[in-house]
Amino acid sequence: MRIPIIAGNWKMHKTVAEAVAFVNQVKDQLPPADQLQTALAAPTLSLVPMVQAAAGSPLKVMAENCYYQDEGAYTGETSPYALYQAGIHHVILGHSERRNYFHEDDELINKKVKAALRNGLCPIVCCDDTMARRIAADDKIHWAVNRILADLKGLNEADICNVTVAYEPSWAIGSGQSADSDQAEEGCYLIRQTINDMYGEDVANNVRILYGGSVTPANARAMMAKSDIDGVLVGTDSLDPRTFLEIVNH
Numbered sequence: 001m002r003i004p005i006i007a008g009n010w011k012m013h014k015t016v017a018e019a020v021a022f023v024n025q026v027k028d029q030l031p032p033a034d035q036l037q038t039a040l041a042a043p044t045l046s047l048v049p050m051v052q053a054a055a056g057s058p059l060k061v062m063a064e065n066c067y068y069q070d071e072g073a074y075t076g077e078t079s080p081y082a083l084y085q086a087g088i089h090h091v092i093l094g095h096s097e098r099r100n101y102f103h104e105d106d107e108l109i110n111k112k113v114k115a116a117l118r119n120g121l122c123p124i125v126c127c128d129d130t131m132a133r134r135i136a137a138d139d140k141i142h143w144a145v146n147r148i149l150a151d152l153k154g155l156n157e158a159d160i161c162n163v164t165v166a167y168e169p170s171w172a173i174g175s176g177q178s179a180d181s182d183q184a185e186e187g188c189y190l191i192r193q194t195i196n197d198m199y200g201e202d203v204a205n206n207v208r209i210l211y212g213g214s215v216t217p218a219n220a221r222a223m224m225a226k227s228d229i230d231g232v233l234v235g236t237d238s239l240d241p242r243t244f245l246e247i248v249n250h
């Protein structure tokens with residue numbers, strides 16, 4: 001049984017004080033984690049105070065990125081080992097903003113995924129899909145499938161069971177133009193088929209696949225109702241506690 005997830009991705013928003021206030025506002029209004037998991041990814045500076053504020057509640061606190069080495073002379077990077085030791089057990093990797101603005105490629109993301117897993121972190125691996133490719137090639141999410149093959153390369157079966165994948169078409173991110181629920185389902189379905197081809201049916205049936213891109217309280221229910229969509233990764237509409245709770249209570 002795949003437990004659905006609603007995860008916020010705050011990106012580079014909120015001060016530490018704002019982040020802690022948000023957690024305190026929502027933490028007693030969340031469903032039990034065996035029914036619906038709730039998580040927030042936040043800037044590194046806010047993670048430890050958020051974990052402390054969320055203690056005893058179902059809310060999980062996630063990092064938005066980490067490096068692929070556990071420690072060393074890598075100025076400005078965040079260690080996956082240190083994240084785990086600080087009580088942060090989930091990390092988003094390969095977000096399209098990391099790929100586009102910080103030039104992360106599939107090879108680097110694959111190393112980060114392995115480093116996260118080696119340290120006990122569960123990665124949410126994002127793969128995107130550009131409008132240009134949709135229009136030009138009419139191969140809709142072929143691109144995303146290639147991403148998944150490259151980003152998950154070399155993982156064993158035990159590893160892959162700790163991975164969540166997020167299908168996030170670039171054109172839907174921050175644009176207010178969500179994929180419709182059929183397009184989102186098609187993306188998630190094809191990613192599941194790819195995992196099926198790589199690891200077999202049992203594994204594919206256990207891996208959670210999320211949709212992300214302009215998710216709102218108005219479209220969350222339709223997304224979550226699709227059989228291959230196990231949850232949503234929410235940017236803009238996770239920034240306000242009331243809107244986040246509306247999505248959680250879709």
Ligand SMILES: O=C(CO)COP(=O)(O)O
Pocket residue numbers: 009095168172173174175176212213214215233234235236237
């Ligand atoms: O990038 C996203 C989640 O990771 C989506 O952002 P928006 O919900 O703002 O489109």
